[in-house]
Amino acid sequence: MEEKRDKRSKRIVVAIDTSDNAIHVIEKAAEIAEMVGADVVVLTVVEVPLVASEGEMNMARIASEEKRIAEYHKQLIDRYFAGSTDMLVESMILYGDAGDKICELAEKIHADLVVVGSRGLGRIESMLLGSVSEKVLRKCRCSVLVVKSSK
Numbered sequence: 001m002e003e004k005r006d007k008r009s010k011r012i013v014v015a016i017d018t019s020d021n022a023i024h025v026i027e028k029a030a031e032i033a034e035m036v037g038a039d040v041v042v043l044t045v046v047e048v049p050l051v052a053s054e055g056e057m058n059m060a061r062i063a064s065e066e067k068r069i070a071e072y073h074k075q076l077i078d079r080y081f082a083g084s085t086d087m088l089v090e091s092m093i094l095y096g097d098a099g100d101k102i103c104e105l106a107e108k109i110h111a112d113l114v115v116v117g118s119r120g121l122g123r124i125e126s127m128l129l130g131s132v133s134e135k136v137l138r139k140c141r142c143s144v145l146v147v148k149s150s151k
Contacts, residue, residue: 009037009038009039010036010037010038010039010112010113011038011039011040011041011109011110011111011112011113012029012032012033012038012039012040012041012111012112012113012114012115013040013041013043013102013105013106013109013111013113013114013115014026014029014040014041014042014043014114014115015043015044015045015098015102015114015115015116015117015132015136016042016043016044016076016116016117017044017117018044018068018069018072019117020149021117021118021119021147021149022076022117023076024117024147024148024149025115025116025117025147026042026076026080027080028115028145028147029115030080030081030084032113032115032145033081033084033087034084034087037086037087038087038112038113039087039088039089040081040087040088040089040090041089041090041091041092041105041109041111042073042076042077042089042090042091042092043092043093043094043101043102043105044069044072044073044092044093044094045093045094045095045096045097045098045101045102046062046065046066046069046093046094046095047095047096047097047098048062048095048096062095066093069093070091070093073091073093074091077089077091092105098132098135099131099132099135099136099139100135100139102114102116102132102136102140103135103136103139103140103141106140106141106142107140107141107142111142112142112143113142113143113144113145114136114140114142114143114144114145115144115145115147116132116133116136116144116145116146116147117133117146117147117149118133118146118147118148118149119133119149133146
C-alpha cells in the first residue's frame, strides 16, 4: 500500500473479525474513509494456537479459515467500497496477537486511524474481543475509533 500512494494520503486500518459487529465497524470506517478520502486496509488477525503436535490438521484448518476470511473481506469490500474509485482498499490477514498485529500494521503503513469493534464474537476465539480493542487503544500511536456493538 505504501508505495502506491503519495505521502499526503490518509490511511485507515479497519480491524474486524467475523462477528455481526464487524458490519458496524466497516460501515463506520467506510463513512469516514469517504469523507476524508482515505485509503483502507481491511484486516483480520487470526490468533493461531502454538500447538505443533497437530501439524497438518492445524495447517488445513488455518488454510480453510484464511479462505473463509478472504471471501468475507471481499464481500464487505464489494458492498461498502464498490463506488469508491479514488481510494485504494485492500484486504489483509495476519497471524499472531491481535492487538500487537493491528498496531504493528498501523505503524508500518503510517495509518492515521485504526477502527475496531468494542468486542467480537467470531468463530475464532479471541480475535477481536474487548481486551483487544483496549490493547489497541493503549498501544497504537495513531488515533483509534472503537465502534460499539449494536446490542
